[in-house]
Amino acid sequence: MKKNIINSCAVVLLFFIPAFSGYFAAAQAPEKGPLKVSLSYFSNDNTLPYLTVNAKAKIDGKFMPVPGAEISLYLDKDSTGKGLGLIAKVVTNEKGKASTDIPASLEKIWKASANHTFLAITDKTKDYDATSNELSIVKARITVDTADDKNVVAKVTEFKDNQWVPVKGVEVKIGIKRLGGDLQIGDDQSYTTDSLGMVKGEFKKTGMPGDKSGNIILVAKVEDNDTYGNLRIEKSEPWGVKFVANADFFQRALWGSQFHSPFWLVFMAYSIVIGVWGTIIYLIALLVKIKKLGKQEDKLS
Amino acid sequence: MENSVTLNNEKNPGFNSAFASTKRKKGALTDEEIIKDLLPRKFGKQGIVWISILVLFCLVGAFAYFRQLKYGLIVTNMRDYASWGIYISNFVFFVAISLVGSLITAVLRLTGVHWSTPLTRIAEIIAVSAITFAALIIIVDMGRPERFYNLFLYGRLQSPIIWDVTVITTYFFISLLLLYIPLLPDMQILLASKEKSPFTKLYKFLGSFWKGTHMQFRISKKAINILCIAIVPVAFSIHTVTSWLFATTYRPGWDSTNFGPYFISGAFLVGAGAVSVAMYIFRKYYNLKNYITYEHFDKMGKVTVMLALLYMYFNVNEFLVPAFKMKKPEQGFLDSLFVGDFAPLFWAAILGGMIIPIIVLIFKKGRHPFPMFIVGIMIVVGAWFKRYLIVTPTLLHPFLPMHNVPASYKHYFPSWEEWAIAMGSLAGALLVVTIFARIFPIIPIQETLIEQHEKEHHK
Numbered sequence: 222m223k224k225n226i227i228n229s230c231a232v233v234l235l236f237f238i239p240a241f242s243g244y245f246a247a248a249q250a251p252e253k254g255p256l257k258v259s260l261s262y263f264s265n266d267n268t269l270p271y272l273t274v275n276a277k278a279k280i281d282g283k284f285m286p287v288p289g290a291e292i293s294l295y296l297d298k299d300s301t302g303k304g305l306g307l308i309a310k311v312v313t314n315e316k317g318k319a320s321t322d323i324p325a326s327l328e329k330i331w332k333a334s335a336n337h338t339f340l341a342i343t344d345k346t347k348d349y350d351a352t353s354n355e356l357s358i359v360k361a362r363i364t365v366d367t368a369d370d371k372n373v374v375a376k377v378t379e380f381k382d383n384q385w386v387p388v389k390g391v392e393v394k395i396g397i398k399r400l401g402g403d404l405q406i407g408d409d410q411s412y413t414t415d416s417l418g419m420v421k422g423e424f425k426k427t428g429m430p431g432d433k434s435g436n437i438i439l440v441a442k443v444e445d446n447d448t449y450g451n452l453r454i455e456k457s458e459p460w461g462v463k464f465v466a467n468a469d470f471f472q473r474a475l476w477g478s479q480f481h482s483p484f485w486l487v488f489m490a491y492s493i494v495i496g497v498w499g500t501i502i503y504l505i506a507l508l509v510k511i512k513k514l515g516k517q518e519d520k521l522s
Numbered sequence: 523m524e525n526s527v528t529l530n531n532e533k534n535p536g537f538n539s540a541f542a543s544t545k546r547k548k549g550a551l552t553d554e555e556i557i558k559d560l561l562p563r564k565f566g567k568q569g570i571v572w573i574s575i576l577v578l579f580c581l582v583g584a585f586a587y588f589r590q591l592k593y594g595l596i597v598t599n600m601r602d603y604a605s606w607g608i609y610i611s612n613f614v615f616f617v618a619i620s621l622v623g624s625l626i627t628a629v630l631r632l633t634g635v636h637w638s639t640p641l642t643r644i645a646e647i648i649a650v651s652a653i654t655f656a657a658l659i660i661i662v663d664m665g666r667p668e669r670f671y672n673l674f675l676y677g678r679l680q681s682p683i684i685w686d687v688t689v690i691t692t693y694f695f696i697s698l699l700l701l702y703i704p705l706l707p708d709m710q711i712l713l714a715s716k717e718k719s720p721f722t723k724l725y726k727f728l729g730s731f732w733k734g735t736h737m738q739f740r741i742s743k744k745a746i747n748i749l750c751i752a753i754v755p756v757a758f759s760i761h762t763v764t765s766w767l768f769a770t771t772y773r774p775g776w777d778s779t780n781f782g783p784y785f786i787s788g789a790f791l792v793g794a795g796a797v798s799v800a801m802y803i804f805r806k807y808y809n810l811k812n813y814i815t816y817e818h819f820d821k822m823g824k825v826t827v828m829l830a831l832l833y834m835y836f837n838v839n840e841f842l843v844p845a846f847k848m849k850k851p852e853q854g855f856l857d858s859l860f861v862g863d864f865a866p867l868f869w870a871a872i873l874g875g876m877i878i879p880i881i882v883l884i885f886k887k888g889r890h891p892f893p894m895f896i897v898g899i900m901i902v903v904g905a906w907f908k909r910y911l912i913v914t915p916t917l918l919h920p921f922l923p924m925h926n927v928p929a930s931y932k933h934y935f936p937s938w939e940e941w942a943i944a945m946g947s948l949a950g951a952l953l954v955v956t957i958f959a960r961i962f963p964i965i966p967i968q969e970t971l972i973e974q975h976e977k978e979h980h981k
Contacts, residue, residue, distance in 0.1 A: 285928075475680050477678075478678070479676055479677070479678050482678065482679040482680050483680075486679060486680060487679060490679055490685075494688060494692075497692055497752065497756060498692065500748060500752050501692070501695055501696065501699070501752075503748070504703075504745050504749060505699075507741050507742075507744065507745045508699075508745070510741055511706070511731065511738050511741050511742060512731040514731075514733070514735060514737050514738050514741070515730070515731030515733045515738065518735055519733070
């Protein structure tokens with residue numbers, strides 16, 4: 222009989238377990254391609270530049286980020302082609318990215334030349350072979366200004382012969398900084414600098430929500446330029462609509478905060494809770510009564 | 523032959539009925555025999571092995587939870603897609619199974635059904651144990667359980683989660699009272715028993731005040747009647763609110779007005795299945811063949827068929843109507859259930875948890891103890907997987923898929939820690955039932971004696 226029970230239980234479980242395991246087929250080890258490392262150079266507000274490094278590899282035919290990759294970053298190369306000044310050793314995050322500032326200790330090398338090369342080197346690991354990549358840039362900066370007629374003017378200059386000279390033919394984007402990214406100010410996605418290194422864009426996005434004073438942030442940027450990398454500058458202007466907090470949030474509503482539930486809900490919920498817990502308390506009182514009767518019975522006997 | 527029990531003793535009817543030396547008609551059991559049969563008894567070898575296995579599962583679960591507390595929810599395989607996993611499936615399962623207390627004890631009692639008397643305590647302890655672990659598993663699902671108190675401090679009345687916390691707490695207390703109050707007369711019998719018990723102090727603490735007076739019986743009967751009425755709406759609320767945790771969100775499969783009755787009917791079915799399994803085990807290992815008879819299995823089987831048919835009706839509504847329309851955003855979810863990754867599990871749960879039990883239980887022989895036991899297991903296991911299917915496939919098929927998420931986010935299989943904690947909680951619930959049966963009579967002694975006397979009296 223016992224055997225019967227065990228066998229029957231096993232049959233019941235076997236009925237469900239294959240169904241369950243069928244869904245979760247064993248995963249095969251993924252096919253991995255070589256590690257690819259790419260570098261990007263950023264200069265925001267013409268201050269301290271920084272680098273980002275991106276590690277990815279082809280896994281099962283798709284490029285996927287490689288987290289945990291250890292990468293050494295160098296500023297410029299010596300005569301043998303090895304890295305000259307160590308910027309930092311970084312480890313990529315779960316998105317396969319890492320970033321670092323150029324440290325003050327490399328100021329001398331940084332100021333010595335207008336052109337620089339950044340070198341990224343990884344050592345051989347159990348998953349990937351050693352790899353390297355480099356990025357060359359020319360030091361440049363971007364400025365932004367506005368005019369009364371709501372025009373935005375940006376200017377790109379590069380460092381050449383110990384002075385900042387305008388650069389012609391650089392693609393510049395002018396936009397408004399928003400939460401999810403930059404919104405273009407006019408009809409054109411981007412503008413190209415003239416011989417003075419300047420571009421001019423007309424601000425057409427009237428009615429944009431700003432802060433409490435109506436300030437919005439204008440942005441001028443150069444993105445992924447082969448020579449200058451990524452340059453970005455911001456400027457605040459009161460061209461937006463003043464933000465007024467919506468007082469409706471504090472009214473009683475289903476989406477309201479803890480103490481702003483609708484009255485009908487408060488009434489219903491508390492009526493039910495009081496009704497049911499009142500009954501429970503009454504039942505406990507009955508129990509107490511039973512206990513008292515028991516004690517009285519003890520005294521009598 | 524004459525029955526010498528004095529049932530009409532105003533002062534102490536319970537005591538008299540329990541201990542008077544009785545003689546019965548030929549074939550009938552005497553009071554002493556009934557009491558001896560129903561008193562809790564020490565575990566045998568099998569009991570010790572059973573307890574050891576359960577404790578082992580609980581310890582492994584506790585270790586897994588320790589790891590989860592130490593390293594965080596990252597030890598689970600829940601990610602941004604499947605943010606509710608096996609823990610919430612387990613929670614819904616526990617809430618469902620706890621409804622059996624209201625079915626067997628309250629609904630059947632209120633409708634004047636007497637055959638369920640030997641099953642009431644089994645049903646109630648299953649309910650108390652399941653609702654306790656439902657509450658615990660919710661805390662396990664929290665990444666920062668030490669912040670649990672914030673739920674009470676800052677919980678919004680508009681949130682179904684707050685309704686669930688409130689109704690679970692209420693149901694726990696009502697179930698506990700419904701377990702405790704009918705236990706009081708038995709406590710007197712346990713204290714008066716000649717057999718030495720290591721739990722005498724506990725019996726004294728819990729029920730030494732019960733003297734079995736007429737007044738005490740009257741108040742207790744009144745309390746039980748109030749409880750039976752109160753527990754029905756609370757039981758309906760608990761599972762309706764649990765269904766609203768899903769149905770008030772806009773997701774494929776959950777966006778359904780059918781969810782309340784669908785959950786309640788499923789809960790009654792799994793509860794009936796669990797009671798059938800417990801009936802068989804207690805009958806066999808506690809030698810209760812005189813008390814849990816073929817008739818009980820037969821009637822429980824009929825109730826189970828009715829509940830399975832009812833649950834199937836709501837399943838047809840739940841799946842056939844959306845499948846008929848096959849709205850584009852829901853297609854991925856429905857395909858995964860009917861013919862996709864989850865299809866083997868889905869059809870196994872439908873067949874094993876509903877259709878096969880209905881077919882087996884339609885026949886009289888299918889309602890014998892052993893087939894009922896097997897069908898009970900099938901219903902319970904099927905119900906557990908059904909809860910998994912309610913939670914996971916929906917989360918893996920959102921209306922608005924996230925972009926650029928790792929491929930692993932779109933697939934969910936619980937980590938060993940999740941399995942260990944879930945199995946540990948199931949073992950914990952069984953452990954509570956087992957230990958309860960060791961300490962207290964699993965079949966109400968006093969009520970059995972009274973029913974026996976009434977039968978004799980009618981004869």
